[in-house]
Amino acid sequence: xxxxxxxxxxxxxxxxxxxxxxxxxxxxxxxxxxxxxxxxxxxxxxxxxxxxxxxxxxxxxxxxxxxxxxxxxxxxxxxxxxxxxxxxxxxxxxxxxxxxxxxxxxxxxxxxxxxxxxxxxxxxxxxxxxxxxxxxxxxxxxxxxxxxxxxxxxxxxxxxxxxxxxxxxxxxxxxxxxxxxxxxxxxxxxxxxxxxxxxxxxxxxxxxxxxxxxxxxxxxxxxxxxxxxxxxxxxxxxxxxxxxxxxxxxxxxxxxxxxxxxxxxxxxxxxxxxxxxxxxxxxxxxxxx
Ligand code: GUN
Numbered sequence: 156x157x158x159x160x161x162x163x164x165x166x167x168x169x170x171x172x173x174x175x176x177x178x179x180x181x182x183x184x185x186x187x188x189x190x191x192x193x194x195x196x197x198x199x200x201x202x203x204x205x206x207x208x209x210x211x212x213x214x215x216x217x218x219x220x221x222x223x224x225x226x227x228x229x230x231x232x233x234x235x236x237x238x239x240x241x242x243x244x245x246x247x248x249x250x251x252x253x254x255x256x257x258x259x260x261x262x263x264x265x266x267x268x269x270x271x272x273x274x275x276x277x278x279x280x281x282x283x284x285x286x287x288x289x290x291x292x293x294x295x296x297x298x299x300x301x302x303x304x305x306x307x308x309x310x311x312x313x314x315x316x317x318x319x320x321x322x323x324x325x326x327x328x329x330x331x332x333x334x335x336x337x338x339x340x341x342x343x344x345x346x347x348x349x350x351x352x353x354x355x356x357x358x359x360x361x362x363x364x365x366x367x368x369x370x371x372x373x374x375x376x377x378x379x380x381x382x383x384x385x386x387x388x389x390x391x392x393x394x395x396x397x398x399x400x401x402x403x404x405x406x407x408x409x410x411x412x413x414x415x416x417x418x419x420x421x422x423x424x425x426x427x428x429x430x431x432x433x434x435x436x437x438x439x440x441x442x443x444x
Contacts, residue, residue: 248274299420312337
């Protein structure tokens with residue numbers, strides 16, 4: 156068996172065309188979607204990620220602006236800035252790039268963002284609402300995983316899904332979102348004994364552990380769909396996922412590559428959330444008028 160490659164770049168391009176059309180429609184009605192990005196300190200990877208988000212915003216017509224603060228900024232100053240952005244009607248989304256320097260009270264920062272502008276879906280409300288299925292915004296990477304599976308025409312009802320990795324940003328929310336679609340979900344993590352006994356059961360295997368080469372072919376059921384969320388830079392500079400791609404291609408029915416799989420969807424879902432926020436703002440303006 157040679158797995159079909161799930162082309163995240165192509166799907167992202169397709170979704171971004173629709174987003175750009177909606178941005179045009181909003182702009183024609185006087186609302187230009189706006190995204191505020193806060194970058195604290197000088198983490199090189201964060202700067203790269205933020206650069207990609209800003210570029211993607213530009214390409215679809217979302218007005219983004221990045222506010223950079225020194226690593227030494229205190230929590231209070233950051234909270235005051237977020238409060239000002241919450242009150243700014245030209246800003247529809249607020250994103251604080253993580254990780255933040257250790258002295259900053261990250262939960263307070265995330266919970267100060269208005270839930271109506273929490274386009275990253277990291278506010279405690281939005282995380283909690285994943286349990287009941289009424290988020291204001293879904294977190295971008297899990298949302299992207301759902302979109303990729305949807306694009307493959309996969310009905311999740313009754314599927315055995317195994318999520319490897321239990322982070323608050325990816326593993327746990329992905330598990331909840333796929334469970335909401337009717338999948339039977341297991342979450343494995345760093346303390347899981349004999350990971351393979353779980354992964355071999357998976358009709359759909361989602362891997363977000365941050366460990367290159369963690370998933371080898373013997374751990375994958377024949378015909379499974381494998382979604383690799385890992386992004387790891389090797390010593391030789393190559394970017395790889397958490398899955399032994401070449402090996403697992405011989406067992407899986409379909410697999411996402413790294414790069415070019417989940418990554419482009421994460422940024423796309425941020426654009427989607429920002430446009431949805433602007434569309435809601437326009438509707439609210441019409442109701443108030
Ligand atoms: N750091 C790593 N991934 C993300 C993300 O999706 N959003 C934010 N804000 N920070 C991150």
